[in-house]
Amino acid sequence: MKLPFIKMHGCGNDYIYIDLLDKALGFDPAALSVTLSDRHFSIGGDGIVLIMDPDTDAADAKMRMFNNDGSEGLMCGNAIRCVAKRLSDTGRVSGDEVLVQTLSGTKKIRVRKERGECVECVVDMGPASFEKSEIPTLHDGEIFLAGESSCQITCVSMGNPHAVVFLETLKNPPLYDQSKGISLENLDLAKIGPLFEKSPLFPKSVNTEFLVAHEDSLDMRVWERGSGETMACGTGACAAVAASVKLGKFPEGKEVAVNLRGGVLKITCANGTVYLAGNCVKAFEGVVEIG
Numbered sequence: 001m002k003l004p005f006i007k008m009h010g011c012g013n014d015y016i017y018i019d020l021l022d023k024a025l026g027f028d029p030a031a032l033s034v035t036l037s038d039r040h041f042s043i044g045g046d047g048i049v050l051i052m053d054p055d056t057d058a059a060d061a062k063m064r065m066f067n068n069d070g071s072e073g074l075m076c077g078n079a080i081r082c083v084a085k086r087l088s089d090t091g092r093v094s095g096d097e098v099l100v101q102t103l104s105g106t107k108k109i110r111v112r113k114e115r116g117e118c119v120e121c122v123v124d125m126g127p128a129s130f131e132k133s134e135i136p137t138l139h140d141g142e143i144f145l146a147g148e149s150s151c152q153i154t155c156v157s158m159g160n161p162h163a164v165v166f167l168e169t170l171k172n173p174p175l176y177d178q179s180k181g182i183s184l185e186n187l188d189l190a191k192i193g194p195l196f197e198k199s200p201l202f203p204k205s206v207n208t209e210f211l212v213a214h215e216d217s218l219d220m221r222v223w224e225r226g227s228g229e230t231m232a233c234g235t236g237a238c239a240a241v242a243a244s245v246k247l248g249k250f251p252e253g254k255e256v257a258v259n260l261r262g263g264v265l266k267i268t269c270a271n272g273t274v275y276l277a278g279n280c281v282k283a284f285e286g287v288v289e290i291g
Contacts, residue, residue: 001026001291005036006086007043007283010078012231012262014283015049017086021061022053027290030070036288037068043288046227049079051086059101060093067226075104075159077234077265077276081121084109085280088118104159118280125235125274128242129157137161138201145195149173154243158274161206161225162239163196166213184212184221193223209236213249217257231262238274241267 006017016036033048050064063083065073084098088111098109098121108124132139134157143163144150152169156162170182173192187210196208205225212219218240222233237258244250253270266277 008082013078014045016045017049020052033066034070054101059099059106062101069226071226081280084121085118122277135161156239158235158238163206163208164243189229209240219259232260237265245269
């Protein structure tokens, strides 16, 4: 079976997009995500995203996303911008507003075009929740990682679960070189990320953001459940800014630049809603043989 695909990314958070509008799902998406995401023996990516017909007239399309370990994600802020770009660039949606159904509800995306092509999207991500039951988490206070390592976390739901960690609260974290001190650059996410992801404090696992705050911006690295460290995470950037506002690091309504390994996302928390702005880029299209 020959399957067309589109490789797209938002700030380096790259997925393999499969346009199934007006088509049937004729394969196992979880197994296919594991196969196609391999960066050495296949296309390579953080997972696959299916663009499908919506289940409701209140949306233009439905998005399903699968991580590179085959697990299905609830929501992805970078992926949904690329879905909106695909719908806009192919004429499926003609205006500047796109509605995409996800497992975390239907999201509204405003598209900005240059010379007829969508180059940036602003997503209305809805409210951030700090309710333990909505994340869900059993966490209450300080989380102890391993041995003497510990930190303070702020738990946030953006339709999916997040643990936000400001670097200055980390005590004795696993580092590549402890003599260099604690910094984002020498933080060993391959060691510390799974301690959060697999912690019994998070019954449905968790995405974890590690942050350094500046006057108008955040530096961030992210460990995503089911994918490991990624170049960017849209919902993670939203969770990071929402936690920062809650902790008084930024005022509500301020646009905050979140500097990730793959680029910059712009996040605003205003009137109980989190807005995510960032690029959406098509890298290439192709056809893969499956089955």
